[in-house]
Amino acid sequence: MSLIPNDENEGFxxxxxxxxxxxxxxxxxxxxxxxxxxxDGFNWEVNVDVDHNNYVDIGLFCFSSSYSPWFCCATxxxxxxxxxxxxxxxxxxxxxxxxxxxxxxxGPLIDFAVLMKExxxxxxDNSILIEVTIEVIRSGCSEVPIDSCDFSSPSRLTxxxxxxxxxKLHVSKHILAHHSSFFxxxxxxxFKEANQSEVKIEDVxxxxxxxxxxxxxxxxxxxxxxxxxxxxxADRFGMQKLVSDASSFLLKSDGVKLxxxxxxxxxxxxxxxxxxxxxxxxxxxxxxxxxNEKEFGLLSVSLRDELLDKALKFS
Numbered sequence: 001m002s003l004i005p006n007d008e009n010e011g012f013x014x015x016x017x018x019x020x021x022x023x024x025x026x027x028x029x030x031x032x033x034x035x036x037x038x039x040d041g042f043n044w045e046v047n048v049d050v051d052h053n054n055y056v057d058i059g060l061f062c063f064s065s066s067y068s069p070w071f072c073c074a075t076x077x078x079x080x081x082x083x084x085x086x087x088x089x090x091x092x093x094x095x096x097x098x099x100x101x102x103x104x105x106x107g108p109l110i111d112f113a114v115l116m117k118e119x120x121x122x123x124x125d126n127s128i129l130i131e132v133t134i135e136v137i138r139s140g141c142s143e144v145p146i147d148s149c150d151f152s153s154p155s156r157l158t159x160x161x162x163x164x165x166x167x168k169l170h171v172s173k174h175i176l177a178h179h180s181s182f183f184x185x186x187x188x189x190x191f192k193e194a195n196q197s198e199v200k201i202e203d204v205x206x207x208x209x210x211x212x213x214x215x216x217x218x219x220x221x222x223x224x225x226x227x228x229x230x231x232x233x234a235d236r237f238g239m240q241k242l243v244s245d246a247s248s249f250l251l252k253s254d255g256v257k258l259x260x261x262x263x264x265x266x267x268x269x270x271x272x273x274x275x276x277x278x279x280x281x282x283x284x285x286x287x288x289x290x291x292n293e294k295e296f297g298l299l300s301v302s303l304r305d306e307l308l309d310k311a312l313k314f315s
Contacts, residue, residue, distance in 0.1 A: 140205030181238030
């Protein structure tokens with residue numbers, strides 16, 4: 001059952017991490033970490049320990065495979081189960097914003113001494129049960145500068161306005177349709193938007209849209225810091241030429257980490273990039289180092305298994 005109250009659940013991406021913590025009496029001398037879970041493209045973990053004020057502390061850690069500046073606004077609904085009467089379970093909500101510099105949110109949940117009291121009924125067989133439902137409210141690219149063009153003004157070559165996060169971007173139907181099967185169908189197909197002067201684009205950050213528009217218009221080149229944004233929107237909008245250009249960029253780039261390349265190659269089906277990365281993993285040590293990176297958990301189970309099998313083949 002979701003821990004998100006009905007009036008707060010607006011259909012945002014969410015999932016629940018459940019932790020049954022044994023040896024609860026030793027919680028003040030250890031940190032317990034959950035298994036990781038991917039929610040809306042972000043990898044989440046929960047840490048439980050006792051802070052210096054003797055309170056059980058819930059720490060939620062969010063990290064992204066993105067090497068562009070990123071942010072993730074999230075709400076975490078925490079439940080501490082009362083084993084005798086579920087209606088007496090403890091609930092607490094934490095809200096916050098994570099980015100590449102500040103990747104955690106959370107806070108104190110309950111006094112450790114109160115938790116351990118027998119009549120509290122939060123402990124059974126020296127174990128406690130904590131459930132954390134994480135709801136991603138908003139995420140995207142945070143501070144990538146766009147100097148070439150902000151598309152805020154019309155010109156002789158613009159004939160439609162894209163509304164992205166409330167901002168109006170003046171663009172050319174023909175230019176976008178030339179690069180994108182999505183926009184070709186939208187502007188020149190049977191959709192109602194073909195005859196509209198303003199078209200709203202949902203679920204896209206305006207900064208990310210500006211990055212792609214500037215590349216499509218020839219104002220900017222693909223960069224290490226924007227490669228994941230480029231591939232994400234190129235995939236969404238059916239920009240096959242841009243996907244191909246991004247693939248070529250990854251094959252030549254020395255500034256994108258190997259694990260990042262593998263993640264992008266798997267997610268966006270870039271076989272040449274994936275093959276190139278696999279060839280570079282030519283020792284057990286390189287694969288071990290890859291496995292120790294926190295973003296390794298973002299790869300699919302099958303690809304992680306393939307990499308570990310490859311490591312075993314090295315003598």
